[in-house]
Amino acid sequence: MVYLLPFLAIGAGYIIALLISSKKVLIHQYLLSFSGAFLLSITLFELLPEVFESPSKSIGVLIMIGILLQIILDFITKGAEHGHVHLHGDHKDFPWLLFLGLSIHSIIEGFPITENADVLWGVVIHKIPIAVILTIYFIAAEYSKKTTVFFLLLFACMTPLGSFFKNNISVLSDYSTEINAIAIGIFLHVSTTILFESSKDHKFNLMKLTTIFIGVILAYLL
Template sequence: MLAIILPIIAVLIGLTFAVIFKPAVNNGIKLLLSFSGAFLLSVVIFEFLPEVYSSNNSNIGIFIMLGLLIQIILEFGSKGAEHGHVHHKDEGTFPILLFISLCLHSLIEGFPLAENQDLLYGVIVHKIPIAVILSAFLLNSKMSTIQTSIFLIIFACMTPLGAFLKTQSSLLETYSSEVNALVVGVLLHVSTTILFESSKNHQFNATKLGVILIGIIIAYFL
């Protein structure tokens, strides 16, 4: 049940924050994004990756790399919105590629959440700043209110849909270890990209380093 409710709440929190504070991508959001990237990466490495490899499936590494490749392909459409970048030049039209890419990403990341509560928390923490940035972008665009609402409602429901499908599909359950490895690859790409891009011009930033360390420590003791 938490895997169904919490991802939707995370998007609603991001939307509410964007409506009330109308944030640009300021330092506060960037720090939250850095924390979420460190937290998500740490949960994947400390909890999810050992679980995936415990299946003794010899193809796990292949599916992790496949997940990385899938995320790279998705970012041709999303332009990196999964890790805090939203670029859409034609503001008058519905950003269909961004929409499809983000929905597919959210669907995939939702698959293991019903069976892994620690990963659920990692995805939720990651989703909040992304939802803030995405909501702010949509609200500032020339899209209609109806288009914006459709985008956010479907985006909010895709991760719970992934969790639901995993519990209901015998095919996904049969190939659970491969599916989970695929998700590992997707999340590794997103979380590491957030951390690599967290410092402007790769300059040392003590505040961001502190936030990243906090994210890692909290994930370790989770």
């Protein structure tokens, strides 16, 4: 399940995007808000207490490193991890830089999901709207269907690849707490950015407030 679910989440996002891309609906924005609230809650409820079982200032430093790493990745991807994609139709080269940034993010998020099923669901739910938004923007930028599918297939493999590395490279298991702390920093940055930037002019309507509260409550109940 650790390997399959993140992969299937990208496929689900692709299908949803095809169904709504020709319609003026904002379901992907509500999905994004829900996923941000769910991921943030899972991080606070599950991952954060685990890494602070033995409190240490170094854990805080590593969380900060994760936040700074995600800021760097945002510079590379232009914010694709939290719903901002900027592609241009004047060229159709494969967007390798976007892929590189998303891959680093996805590989790291594949580490903690091997140990915690709730975190796995947090990552899976986060990936669906990201795949929806990527697909919609690829279509809008007039990338070919072949390029879009190829990109999403490669992207879908990255989180399972991170999980595979975690399970099969002993040094990663030895430093599991430290790696999870970095992942926490990444999750905190991505999820809070989604919550604060997913609404126009940083204003929340009733529907988005509702989806956010549902995300928090479901994460708590897991």
